Amino acid sequence: MTLRNVWIIARKEYNSYFNTPIAYAMAAVLLFAIGVLFAGDVSYTMIFPDFVPGLERVVQIAVAMLIFILPAITMRLLSDEARQGTIELLLTAPVNDGAVVVGKWLGAVLFVLTVLSTTLIYPIMLNGMVQPGLDRGLLLAGYLALVLFTMTFSALGVAISAMFDNLVATFITTIAAFVLFWYFIGIPGSLGSGAVAEVSRYMSFIRYFEAMVGGAIQLTGLVYYFSATAFFLILATVILQSRRWR
Amino acid sequence: MIKVKALTKDYGARRAIEDISFHADKGEIVGFLGPNGAGKTTTMRILTGYMPPTEGTAIVAGHDVLEESLEVRRRVGYLPESVPLYPDMTVFEYLKFMGDLHEVENVEERADAVLEQVQMTDRADNYIQYLSKGMRQRVGLAQALIHEPEVLILDEPTIGLDPAQIREVRALIKEIGRKRTVLLSTHILAEAQAICDRVLIINKGRIVAEDSPQNLEARLAGGGRLSLKVKAKAKSLIPALKALKGVTGVELDEEGALLIETRAGAEVRPEVARTVVAENCDLLELRQHGMSLEDIFLQLTAETGEGEAL
Ligand SMILES: Nc1ncnc2c1ncn2[C@@H]1O[C@H](COP(=O)(O)OP(=O)(O)OP(=O)(O)O)[C@@H](O)[C@H]1O
Ligand SMILES: [Mg+2]
Numbered sequence: 001m002t003l004r005n006v007w008i009i010a011r012k013e014y015n016s017y018f019n020t021p022i023a024y025a026m027a028a029v030l031l032f033a034i035g036v037l038f039a040g041d042v043s044y045t046m047i048f049p050d051f052v053p054g055l056e057r058v059v060q061i062a063v064a065m066l067i068f069i070l071p072a073i074t075m076r077l078l079s080d081e082a083r084q085g086t087i088e089l090l091l092t093a094p095v096n097d098g099a100v101v102v103g104k105w106l107g108a109v110l111f112v113l114t115v116l117s118t119t120l121i122y123p124i125m126l127n128g129m130v131q132p133g134l135d136r137g138l139l140l141a142g143y144l145a146l147v148l149f150t151m152t153f154s155a156l157g158v159a160i161s162a163m164f165d166n167l168v169a170t171f172i173t174t175i176a177a178f179v180l181f182w183y184f185i186g187i188p189g190s191l192g193s194g195a196v197a198e199v200s201r202y203m204s205f206i207r208y209f210e211a212m213v214g215g216a217i218q219l220t221g222l223v224y225y226f227s228a229t230a231f232f233l234i235l236a237t238v239i240l241q242s243r244r245w246r
Numbered sequence: 247m248i249k250v251k252a253l254t255k256d257y258g259a260r261r262a263i264e265d266i267s268f269h270a271d272k273g274e275i276v277g278f279l280g281p282n283g284a285g286k287t288t289t290m291r292i293l294t295g296y297m298p299p300t301e302g303t304a305i306v307a308g309h310d311v312l313e314e315s316l317e318v319r320r321r322v323g324y325l326p327e328s329v330p331l332y333p334d335m336t337v338f339e340y341l342k343f344m345g346d347l348h349e350v351e352n353v354e355e356r357a358d359a360v361l362e363q364v365q366m367t368d369r370a371d372n373y374i375q376y377l378s379k380g381m382r383q384r385v386g387l388a389q390a391l392i393h394e395p396e397v398l399i400l401d402e403p404t405i406g407l408d409p410a411q412i413r414e415v416r417a418l419i420k421e422i423g424r425k426r427t428v429l430l431s432t433h434i435l436a437e438a439q440a441i442c443d444r445v446l447i448i449n450k451g452r453i454v455a456e457d458s459p460q461n462l463e464a465r466l467a468g469g470g471r472l473s474l475k476v477k478a479k480a481k482s483l484i485p486a487l488k489a490l491k492g493v494t495g496v497e498l499d500e501e502g503a504l505l506i507e508t509r510a511g512a513e514v515r516p517e518v519a520r521t522v523v524a525e526n527c528d529l530l531e532l533r534q535h536g537m538s539l540e541d542i543f544l545q546l547t548a549e550t551g552e553g554e555a556l
Contacts, residue, residue, distance in 0.1 A: 019334040085330035092294040093347040094319040
């Protein structure tokens with residue numbers, strides 16, 4: 001898997017997002033929702049000058065929306081290639097299947113991060129309004145959590161996109177998988193004790209995420225997000241390869 | 247340049263091709279001629295490294311398609327049957343992307359060069375979604391040429407083109423084929439005859455004949471069917487016609503015309519005309535039907551039993 005090929009595919013994917021209305025729709029929805037929250041915070045600070053708006057809520061609303069927006073971004077990655085038949089050219093070009101998967105994934109991640117980076121204007125503006133300014137560490141940790149989320153869940157999205165030729169099937173399955181991995185996987189852990197609960201706690205993406213947003217960056221959390229990303233990318237490659245044997 | 251040995255491919259329980267063997271050399275244009283579902287696309291997909299065969303081996307441009315897939319893919323230009331393109335890219339962007347994937351060094355120059363080859367220079371900045379079918383076909387061809395591949399595999403390259411474009415594309419393929427190896431598929435007999443040095447006829451997943459277009463033509467010119475119209479008493483002619491040398495069967499159709507089946511290579515028209523006169527009938531029409539592709543398949547599969555290679 002050469003980096004050159006990964007980059008060629010990532011660049012093409014990244015650029016093509018800007019040719020689709022979905023990109024602008026997504027950026028608009030995200031910025032609008034966070035903007036509403038921001039306006040609320042600003043008016044609150046005007047009434048109660050001692051109130052310092054927290055950044056957690058910006059990050060939390062962003063992630064809650066990404067659970068439903070990200071599938072629309074990742075669904076096309078491989079499903080669309082299969083639907084249009086362009087996958088035949090991609091899989092007969094001198095490029096490893098792994099490079100195709102990683103390139104697609106990277107293109108989507110870079111695009112989402114580009115959109116997310118526009119939301120930074122809110123914390124920056126807030127920073128100027130409150131005394132003594134926002135906590136830089138918290139700001140960084142919050143956005144790091146968003147980056148990790150985007151990385152891992154985009155990888156899951158690519159894997160699901162490799163399964164279907166149909167965008168609707170991909171979209172629905174991806175949302176279901178996201179909700180499962182984000183909200184449900186940690187439930188046994190928060191209810192009981194024992195081995196299952198232990199595993200569930202370890203596998204809960206949202207638990208590490210919230211800790212991170214609160215400022216506690218745990219090594220286990222980082223390792224877990226990175227290994228999950230690698231696992232989903234390998235899974236996507238295996239699924240893509242299995243197409244050849246069908 | 248292409249060496250295929252005993253290739254077999256099963257889709258689940260369905261066998262798509264069976265025991266396909268052939269070769270194609272440098273500077274040769276080889277045509278795959280066969281009806282729908284014959285296994286042309288399947289064979290080509292194996293040769294381009296898109297999917298592995300169930301059994302058998304294929305060497306393309308000096309490398310095994312299974313063992314050294316990437317090496318094969320570097321050296322093959324492929325135009326898939328569906329001509330897949332990205333509608334949201336411009337022609338130039340698309341060619342640049344495909345060139346980059348194929349590690350073409352001076353990719354912009356090459357993109358310009360292939361655009362010129364397929365006469366699409368003026369469309370370089372058009373979005374692919376707004377191109378006509380024939381133009382897309384040409385962009386697909388340009389894409390297959392961008393890395394100057396040793397081997398070109400073209401799955402029905404002229405389908406959907408108008409007659410003028412068909413002529414142009416055929417000329418282009420002929421030109422390309424002088425220095426490279428070209429394998430193309432078609433179900434149009436005339437096309438195979440017009441551009442190929444050698445024709446492989448494939449039916450139901452097996453190669454049933456392999457011949458030069460000239461030989462194929464000779465076989466077609468002779469064998470076939472005549473239709474004969476006489477003013478009256480058509481039925482009374484049947485025994486006399488059946489007795490002629492080279493005639494294998496005579497039938498009367500609904501419109502009262504006589505259909506005369508002839509053996510391959512036999513020219514029976516003069517005899518048929520004399521017979522009509524001798525039997526005192528008035529000849530209205532005597533027409534030779536060229537053999538349709540269907541007829542060749544019927545004939546070939548009949549000649550070779552279960553369709554073994556000739
Ligand atoms: N992906 C697939 N899954 C299952 N069966 C397939 C698949 N692709 C092709 N087949 C079957 O394999 C056989 C050969 O198909 P193939 O597409 O190779 O024929 P073809 O000669 O290219 O036909 P056409 O002229 O219609 O393009 C057919 O019976 C077809 O139904
Ligand atoms: Mg076909």
